[in-house]
Amino acid sequence: MQCTRKITEDITWVGCNDRRLAMFENIFPIPRGVSYNSYLIMDEKVTLMDTVDASATQQFIENIDYVLGGRAIDYLVVQHMEPDHCANILEMMRRFPEMKIVANAKTEQMIHQFFEVETQERMMTVKEGDTLSTGAHTLHFVMAPMVHWPEVMVSYDEKDKVLFAADAFGTFGALNGNIFNDEIDFERDWLADARRYYTNIVGKYGVQVQALLKKAAGLDIQMICSLHGPVWRSDLDFFIDKYDKWSRYEPEDQAVVIFYGSIYGHTEAAANALAVQLAEQGVKKIAVYDVSTTDVSDMIAEAFRCSHIVLACSTYNGGIYPPMENLLSDMKALSVQKRTVAVMDNGTWAPTAGKQIIKKLEEMKEMTVLEQTLSIKSALKDERADELEAFAKQIVDSLQ
Structure with a gap:
């Protein structure tokens, strides 16, 4: 049974939840589980933004098949190569033999480190400032090294003004149907997990987070789609301010x-x-x-x-x-x-x-x-x- 939600007219959340996992990265307790977020952009060309953890493959495939309705994926944008997001790259390549992988050079190197796969004919290598047109949508690629791995990049959709933020703006906790920040009481129920996520996983890289925030400040962002936790479509300044404070190491x-x-x-x-x-x-x-x-x-x-x-x-x-x-x-x-x-x-x-x-x-x-x-x-x-x-x-x- 599919479990998807529309983000915008063309963008659908096809992510999954894991409430069985006890320790994130086998070190951080997650009593409320965790979400693995992935997004499909349905346009003239179909684009998948990242995949999910291997533990959620079956649900992920059901979600994708439901939204695709028989269409094929043209592009897989790989923003982050941590296994909780990249585990299904090979599966996607097998299912969609014409699909191109959109990634930067460091990501391509890591793909070969994780998988025995030939990518030469299927890679579309991008760098800072490059764009990808899928029809009505244009993705702008912004490099975000060490937020929190060296290959990380984020993507800005010009049409819907969405920032696909990789692990930035993420949080522990499974999504309980309400995937948007304005459907939950974030400050009461999610902020502590968001803080624990940031400080323990990204906290060391304050300088790099500040660099990404400066780049993001030049974009008209109306929505933030992270790879973990709620989608932000209102009151973005609240969470951006938290990231700014945390990355400057200023106490809340x-x-x-x-x-x-x-x-x-x-x-x-x-x-x-x-x-x-x-x-x-x-x-x-x-x-x-x-x-x-x-x-x-x-x-x-x-x-x-x-x-x-x-x-x-x-x-x-x-x-x-x-x-x-x-x-x-x-x-x-x-x-x-x-x-x-x-x-x-x-x-x-x-x-x-x-x-x-x-x-x-x-x-x-x-x-x-x-x-x-x-x-x-x-x-x-x-x-x-x-x-x-x-x-x-x-x-x-x-x-x-």
Whole structure:
């Protein structure tokens, strides 16, 4: 049974949903699943924009056959060679022997890396600024290297003013029939997954995203069709602004996130005491996470969202508690920067984690580490209430 929806008069969503997959890229939990978006442009020449993951091939074929109604595909535009989008290239080539593959030179190279296939007679190689006319529609090709692979390009349809955005503007989450942003409450139900998607997959490449946004600013875009998540046909500035902020590493919220690594609960108790003290001093936006039980992708998303980070960590084997060390490694790898950080550590005989955390923060860009640290030996006692209050106050002062 086909599951398609029209995007415009000529463009149809022929994508698929996967609610069985537990881990995206075998690393990021996706409890709400994920969509693999693909689009057919029905014109004098029929154009397919990307394919889908191998897990969804059967549904994908049913969708395509329904929309084609017996016609053949003339062009397959390959914007991104990640397997969740390129897996059905070979299948499309077999089904439509006259079909041309439209791609850039780096994409062609990757096709040969993934598949045993001869493409010489079937390739249409494009570069920045090239166009493809399919009849009423003209596609303009814009290179977007490292958003988030080196071969990525996006395509702008001049007629319907649609940006086919590859993985840009994507999000985790399967589509539940409502595929358009104005059919859902995006900010309530989708923004957290969109942020987690961006920060963990594209987050490292802020400079490249900024370059793409500058190119996109010169186009009259009325609709954004990503390869994951909802199609945007209204309020585009809302999501574009998020991408602009994330890619400039500017925090969304003046807020405090506390990440704690606790072995027997004493560091956790200190983190909770700090949260209470921050609230007492007027801070309303506070989030607290246990680094041992929270997936690191969620914590990275929160580090991008919040202006202030508190790292409260037990000393372990003379070093940083391993789950906290993993978080710090990901923060560095994904270019978390421009944040204000306060450090608290704990150790029964040698609380040294704090100094080592600060060294790791110094390896990141534009991180302001607050001068006062709080070092605990075993447990935070009531007699140190004044120190805790002062530790919190410096955070509050920096928020203002």
